[in-house]
Amino acid sequence: MEDIEILEKFAIAESRNLAFNQLIRKYQQKVYWHIRKMVIDHDDADDLTQEVFIKVWKNLDGFRKDAQLYTWLYRIATNECLTFLSNKKKKFFLPINDVAAELSEKLDTSPDISGDEIQLKLQKALLRLPDKQRLVFNMKYYDELKYEEISEILGTSVGALKASYHLAVKKIEEFLKHD
Amino acid sequence: MKLNDIPKHNIYKVPEGYFDSLPMRVMEQTAAKGAGASAAPRFSSFWQPVRLVLAPLVLLLVFVGVFLFSNDVVQQQPQPEYVALGTLPEAEIVDYLDSYARLETSDFDEVSLSDQELTAEFLNISSEAAEEELEYYQLNKLIY
Numbered sequence: 001m002e003d004i005e006i007l008e009k010f011a012i013a014e015s016r017n018l019a020f021n022q023l024i025r026k027y028q029q030k031v032y033w034h035i036r037k038m039v040i041d042h043d044d045a046d047d048l049t050q051e052v053f054i055k056v057w058k059n060l061d062g063f064r065k066d067a068q069l070y071t072w073l074y075r076i077a078t079n080e081c082l083t084f085l086s087n088k089k090k091k092f093f094l095p096i097n098d099v100a101a102e103l104s105e106k107l108d109t110s111p112d113i114s115g116d117e118i119q120l121k122l123q124k125a126l127l128r129l130p131d132k133q134r135l136v137f138n139m140k141y142y143d144e145l146k147y148e149e150i151s152e153i154l155g156t157s158v159g160a161l162k163a164s165y166h167l168a169v170k171k172i173e174e175f176l177k178h179d
Numbered sequence: 180m181k182l183n184d185i186p187k188h189n190i191y192k193v194p195e196g197y198f199d200s201l202p203m204r205v206m207e208q209t210a211a212k213g214a215g216a217s218a219a220p221r222f223s224s225f226w227q228p229v230r231l232v233l234a235p236l237v238l239l240l241v242f243v244g245v246f247l248f249s250n251d252v253v254q255q256q257p258q259p260e261y262v263a264l265g266t267l268p269e270a271e272i273v274d275y276l277d278s279y280a281r282l283e284t285s286d287f288d289e290v291s292l293s294d295q296e297l298t299a300e301f302l303n304i305s306s307e308a309a310e311e312e313l314e315y316y317q318l319n320k321l322i323y
Contacts, residue, residue, distance in 0.1 A: 017206065024202040032198075036191050046197075053205045054212070115190030122185055142187065169182055176180045 001026070003069040010060055020060075024053055027070060030143070031077045037138045038081040038131070040103045040123075042112045048080045055080075067152075074145075074153045078135060085131050100127040118176075125175040129168055136161055137168040 001022050009019030031052055036045040055076055063072060089099050104124050107113055115123075126134055135154070139145045140161075147158045154161070264272070304312075 020209070021202050021206060024205055028198055028201050032193070032201075033189070033191075040191075042191075042193060046201075049201065050205050050208060054208055057205075057209045112192045112194075113190055114192060115188060118185055119188055119190045122182075123190065141182075142189075173180065173182055176182075 004065070007060070007063070007065060007069070020057060023056070023060075023069075027073050028053075030070065031073055034074060034077050034138070034143065035081055037126075037142065038135065039084060040106045040113075040127075041110065044084065048077070048084055052077045052080055068149075071149055071152045074139075078153060081135070082131060103127050121176060122172065125172045128175060129171060133164050133168050136164045137172075140165050 006019050006023050006026070009015040010023070028049065032045060032049045035048045035052070036042065039045050039048065052073070056073065063069070085099065104127050107120055107123050107127075113120075126137065129137065132154070136150060139150045139153070140147070145153075147161050150156075150161050151158050156164075
């Protein structure tokens, strides 16, 4: 079902729930994986994904029809991730590296993660990046979004995103070379 | 090692049937929050800035209130009534001193009279009479 059709059905009280159910089914995986790659833990990703869709439910009436629905969803999910990671750092009074270390440990111990050594090493390298740079990398490398789309999601210029991505790749390759 | 050498692979897993049950769990939450869900954010978005402004305003009003009240109390305290001593009749001053005044040694510090004058004034006898009186007592024989 097309986004426009979902939005039209959502606007009608009788078909509201059905339209919303279809919206979740269409975008749940994109939203979940976007969040999961940032917070690593499945339970955290599950909570945040539900929170994202509850916010969508509350605010979909005010959504501008000329904007792309999935970039709007990505933006909400991105904000949820950044808020979650920021709160995590404040809650434990830990510097960034310690939260990264905690997430890195989850990569080794979580039963919901499986991959060969090089894949795990890549994920650990990603955790060394600042949160926003990691977001840019994930959206470009894994989700294969265009810079223009990432720009719309993050509200950052295309030039800055290109620079951020190339810097992230350099850092990752440096990490893979030495560690 | 280059990034391109690493195959893109999702290492994260989800519990079986997770994406089948997720829509239902979200729908249950939206139903639990009820139809008033869209009204709630407007209410909270109205109160959030109001609360931010109201808190320091109330604090300011309390401080101003306490300041004004304490000033008022200080101003309303009865002030002692001062009367020029020179305007009172001497008999009235003597009566007052007899009744209320309890003189201490230090009260005499500011008295400008000489020792002799003090004797004459307070004992109400001449200095000769006082000397005679003292000679009558042999002080070194007194037993304390």
